Amino acid sequence: MGAFYFIRRALRDIKDNGLTHLLSIGTIAISFFLFASFLLVSINFDSFLQAWEKKVQIVLYLKDGVAKKRILQIEKEIQKQEEVQQVKYISKRKAMESFKRDLAPYGGLLEGLKEEVFPASLEIKLGEPFRTPERIKALAARLNKIKDVEEAQYGGIWLERFSIFLYILRWGAWVLGAVLVIIIVTVTANTVRLTLLNKRAEIEIMKLVGATDAFVKLPLYLEGGLQGLFGAGVSLLLLFLLFRFFSLKISPYLSLYFGQLRLSFLSPDLIAGIMGVGLASGLLGGLLSLQKAAEV
Amino acid sequence: MIQFFQVYKTYPGNIEALADISLKIEKGEFVFITGPSGAGKTTLLKLIIRAERPDRGEILVNGRNIARLKNSQIPLLRREVGFVFQDFKLLNHKTVYENIALVLEALKYKKREITKRVRQILRVVGLEEWVIKQTPLKLSGGEQQRVATARALVKSPSILLADEPTGNLDPGLTVEIMNLLEKVNHLGTTVLVATHDTNLVAKYKKRALPLYRGKLVG
Secondary structure (H helix, E strand, C coil): CHHHHHHHHHHHHHHHHHHHHHHHHCCCCCCCCHHHHHHHHHHHHHHHHHHHHHEEEEEEEEEECCCHHHHHHHHHHHHHHCCCCEEEEHHHHEEEEHHHHHHHHHHHCCCCCHHCCCEEEEEEEEEEHHHCHHHHHHHHHHCCCCCCCCECCCCHHHHHHHHHHHEEEEEEHHHHHHHHCCCCCCHHHHHHHHHHHHHHHHHHHHHHHHCCCHHHHHHHHHHHHHHHHHHHHHHHHHHHHHHHHHHHHHHHHHHHHCCCCCCCCCCHHHHHHHHHHHHHHHHHHHHHHHHHCCCC | CCCEEEEEECCCCCCCEEEEEEEEEECCCEEECCCCCCCCCHHHHHCCCCCHHHHHHHHCCCCCCCCCHHHHHHHHHHHEEEEEECCCCCCCCCHHHHHHHHHHHHCHHHHHHHHHHHHHHHHCCCCCHHHCCCHHCCCHHHHHHHHHHHHCCCHHHHHCEEECCCCCEEEEEEHHHHHHHHHHHHHEEEEEEEEEEEEHHEEECCCCEEEECEEEEE
16 A cells, blocks of 8 residues: 555545536635745846846946047057956047937938047946846946046946846745745645544544555545645646736847847746645644544 | 452542452353443443453453553453444444444454454354445344344453343343344354343353442442
8 A cells, every 4th residue: 555545545635526626726816826826926027137247338438539649548548447358439420320229310410420428438248147136336437436437338227226126026036935835834824724624524434444644644634635736736737827928028129139148937946946845734633633632 | 350459449539339349250251240330340341451451459351450550551452352332333334344344454464364353254144245335323222232242242352241231222222232142152152241221130040240239249
């Protein structure tokens, strides 16, 4: 008589008491769905952030009339900074050409535009380890102080706000996760307790004819575990279907802004982790309810 | 063999169920425990399967000291003792087959063996094949009593305890059940029947242990 026998008995108990279990699995699924959604959103925002960080650069606008020699000096000064990977000089003419290229469809409007209008600038790319909002901000502040520099610009504020938002989201997911475990343990403990009450006569007879404690209790533990597992499974399935639906809708816009970037679903490790949390919390619920039930 | 040595049992509220009970029942005996309602008959049977614990005294069942039995050893004791309950304790939402098979499942018998044994025991207690798929409430009182007896016997216990097995039956069915218990006894099982029916005791001429207000009398 192996594990399958006990799993079969646990499944039979779940079937016998269908509505109660359906409600409890539903509750667990909704809780897991919230948690997994938070996780999914934060993972995808994280990859946006990373993609953004790869593209991020500081543009240093120079004051008008800075001599070529001075520009070279500034370039050298910037190169000395450890964060800097590459510095590229964009002359007034180049700036104008690039502007015209970007706005070619509106060509008529740009006629007569002179290169003096555009400031010369230095485009600074950062080394990979330094593409964090804090480092970029600090570097931009330092570069701003260089003589003959008009202004250092970067997507800084946006990046900073986004990363704070992501931080809150991530913590929110874990707080939600902790609440979730409490919900699952309580819900499964109550459902197992109901099964216990429904089956009191059967359990009493089993005990009186010589069934061991383990024989009586094991299916009830498993019942709790299976509820947690099913709840987690249902929520992941639902989330996956919604994810597929939305990613099809959103993807075209994403590629517009982020190139090759794609939305990604939870990794197999995370899926296994969520299922594991479901199983473990369900088992814990079963355990708690059986400990309370002194009569068994 | 069952032995009681100065056994006492009091329920909460200072209700004295049994006091100073000493007795000995040999292997293979057929014994009546008699007495009016509330005399302590059911308590005495429950002590034998450790469904109750004595407050004082020692109880030996097949060489096991019941009063000092560890919880983990209780199932082993109960496998040797069959119990026919006064109210049958059949599960009404399960079929006759499932009711009896439950015992063998609990004792971890294989499925094929369970089917074989259930059919065998139904023949022994005189129930026909059609009964197997019925739920208890569709059966007569006598048939339910036979199912309850079959459930107690299916694990081949060395001791069978029956609590008022004929209490709710008409005289004809009472004879049938008593014949069945005698048959089981002839096959070597020790049988203890708790009953308030003095006519029954007089008719079957077995040893009787009369209880009155928790004490053995006579």
